[in-house]
Amino acid sequence: MSNLDQVRVASRSTEVTRAALIKAATAVFAEYGYDGGSVRLITQKAMANQAAVNYHFGGKDGLYREVLLAATRAFEENAFLDAEELDALSPEGALRRYLHQFLLPLVKRDRVCRYLRIFAWESVKPSETFSAFIAQSPPRIFRLAERVVRRFLPQESSSETVTFAMLWLAQQPMFFVREAERLAKPPFSLKFDDDALERLVDTLTGLSLRGLAGF
Amino acid sequence: MSNLDQVRVASRSTEVTRAALIKAATAVFAEYGYDGGSVRLITQKAMANQAAVNYHFGGKDGLYREVLLAATRAFEENAFLDAEELDALSPEGALRRYLHQFLLPLVKRDRVCRYLRIFAWESVKPSETFSAFIAQSPPRIFRLAERVVRRFLPQESSSETVTFAMLWLAQQPMFFVREAERLAKPPFSLKFDDDALERLVDTLTGLSLRGLAGF
DNA sequence: TTGAAATTCAAACGGCTGTTTGAAGCGAAA
């Protein structure tokens, strides 16, 4: 169909611009937050016209929605740590694996790290867009943490206790990743290379393991 | 001296305006952050003229500096938990006391809670004003945490290990206080009354105690 | 090559920002 071809070809060019805008927006929103990140800066980084955001995404909010969608997918879909893999390990092994995986952004400051920064912004000032996202299902980092801690807790534990322990575990790596830049400066001066990461994983695994094993 | 009287009386009126502005600014910056909190909203809440901020504080930044100064003093000067008190307790008692004290804002959402929110904003986008503040001395919550964990760690522990453990402990109550509003909503739905606070303190004390005691 | 649809573009819009300005109000000393 000529009509379909038109749509396909047109959308190819569209996808190039859209991808560039989403990539630029991810970096900008990660650095300045949603309110602080301006459309002018995003379009400038993406080498696109200001109006492109409204043309392709209906506005700044629509673009942000796409960024959150990509971030969520990156955490949900990629197989870098799935539930089955955790279950196959011993409780101790699963705990260590969990901590190691979510501390990785400390040394590999990549795309995932930008997504975590966006989540950090959302923890200070939640946007309705993001709230709608997590309302449908808790972020993966929490679901996996619950899976890990449940293997340590007795069957009869109250759901409140499970939630406390799950949050307690989940926020440990989140803290170090989120605060990495601040911790690198005085008075802490923690520089995270591969070795330091291993030592941190060792320390946190030990602390959490003994804490959880006592239940 | 007539000159002194002039100064005194003039500064009395000045102090009223200054105090109202600082109070309003604390609330606004806590809710919207430094960038997001507008001078117009602050002066409106303080029932002062817009220009008053520049007249009394030299600008928005000067007003923010005063807010941070008050926040720092509230944490540093008040005797609601001092180092000597911690040292007088058993290691376990000190740990519990520490967690309880810094989880209190969960149920008493007061001025201290607003200060914590400002610190949360700073953790996402540190301002130079705040960085200069904490560079001169680590916040009290970290100094006390170090004091608590040092009693569990062997003498020969590396300073890195001490720092890891200290941060690990310190961010536990900070997380729950900072995320209180989010945790109150689905999918977590944690409402913190006095009883729930006690249960949380119990859980965290148990988890941390067993973790630290293993060193 | 023509024509119509999709996309880009520069410019402008209204609104909000922090700050500046110069006059007006005020209280106490002379």
Next chain:
DNA sequence: TTTCGCTTCAAACAGCCGTTTGAATTTCAA
């Protein structure tokens, strides 16, 4: 009562914000 600082005030300033607009350009089927 007059005078003189200190403080307040409404208005205006320049600048950035997200969005809209309508024309120019590009794209590609016919």
